[in-house]
Amino acid sequence: MRGVVFRGNRELEVLDFADPVPGPGDVVIRIKASGLCGSDLKFYRDPPDEALKALGFKDFSARGIDEAPKIVAGHEPCGVIAEIGPNVDHRAWKVGDRVMVFHYKGCGFCDNCRTGWTQMCEHGATIYGATAHGGHADYMVVPAETLVALPDEISFSAGAAIACGTGTAFGALRRADVTGRDTVAVFGMGPIGQSAVQFAKAFGAEVIAVDIAEDRVARASELGAHHVVNSNSVDPVEAIREITGGRGATAAIETSGAPVARTAATRALGTWGRIALVGLGGNIDLNVSPDIVIKQISILGSYTFSNVGMGECARFVAKHGIDVDAIFTDRWKIDEAVEAYVEFDKQTRGKAVIEF
Incomplete structure (x- = not known):
């Protein structure tokens, strides 16, 4: 063979x-x-x-x-x-x-x-x-x-x-307990992120897709995202707050592993928000009190x-x-x-x- x-x-x-x-x-x-x-x-x-x-x-x-x-x-x-x-x-x-x-x-x-x-x-x-x-x-x-x-x-x-990849997206959404009550921000529109968009929509959630590449942002719309954000041209945290009327997303899935994306995905959450970190490698840079503790954020690792x-x-x-x-x-x-x-x-x- x-x-x-x-x-x-x-x-x-x-x-x-x-x-x-x-x-x-x-x-x-x-x-x-x-x-x-x-x-x-x-x-x-x-x-x-x-x-x-x-x-x-x-x-x-x-x-x-x-x-x-x-x-x-x-x-x-x-x-x-x-x-x-x-x-x-x-x-x-x-x-x-x-x-x-x-x-x-x-x-x-x-x-x-x-x-x-x-x-x-x-x-x-x-x-x-x-x-x-x-x-x-x-x-x-x-x-x-x-x-x-x-x-x-x-x-x-x-x-x-x-x-x-697609199974990993499904597992991350389940890990973050995403349902139809949620507005979920998916950071990174590679194959895992694209699958996460498909599943989150099927779960009944409102879906915000975020990526730095315009072609992948456009692809997210075709796959069912309700809102798309090109984070190469706008601040994704501000954009998500505007989309959600200032409340922030209730859940986030971060698939890229890029430190800047992890930070933005966490800061884009509203109070009691949940984030599942999927991408491997790299670090995350957060101010613990305002970004996590005071907002009562749940940060979850999701490994396949x-x-x-x-x-x-x-x-x-x-x-x-x-x-x-x-x-x-x-x-x-x-x-x-x-x-x-x-x-x-x-x-x-x-x-x-x-x-x-």
Whole structure:
């Protein structure tokens, strides 16, 4: 099979690998779609060890590995089951089933693993596409426990998005308890922010979309935002206060990870506001008393989602007809991986996917 391997320093290769064989408890997935995610750019731009450390995980040297192995990239896999190994419950899965992959594996026994939060495993998680082979390949072998059913109503590309970015948006809105009572400001109109706009509108909230790029601001309107703010030309805090009659937003989702955006998103909240911080890296600069304490603001970290939450997201998309495919602007083949990441690295367009 072919697989994409990041070398760091904005270099990648498409290499040949042996077709995977399922071990006990494993399944082989024939990949149909594998999404490109913003966190992939850490591994594309930086050496693998540095990328892991930047994202808060142990590097390969800390795992007792002298040299970073050649690992297939891509942590948004979606496809069909091609082969089932021993000890897999055939009442749960069969060859031909449409599936997404929850791209973390933990010990399976700690409290976090047992509640579906395997990325927070107390003993350290395997991350498919980072520390184990991911979805940028013709095939992928994973434990059956990582599978989440893909409803028939959802395309494989949409399933790939739900496997990380779109699912992350859904999880952040749930974490911030966004409902139809809210006016929610979504900062950052990359793929996660665009999905957050779609979901927040479906939840019944009034949606304000904020970004520094005019094309992404315009895209947010097309995806259902009630108000849009170009923070490159106006003060987003003042703009949101004007939109809300001086009250401020009741909730905010910050997806970019940019310190200035995090600060603005928090200050744009009214009293009792809630903010979910999604973007990784960077810091936040706030004056604690006026910005947080006196307004009784709740600041929440939102780290992707549980495997149960991933299934909930997929079922919500299917039930409510959320057009996840609308966030895609670029679709590539694996032989075009070099060009795909050159374009994705510019971070000026919407969602991208490698389709098989």
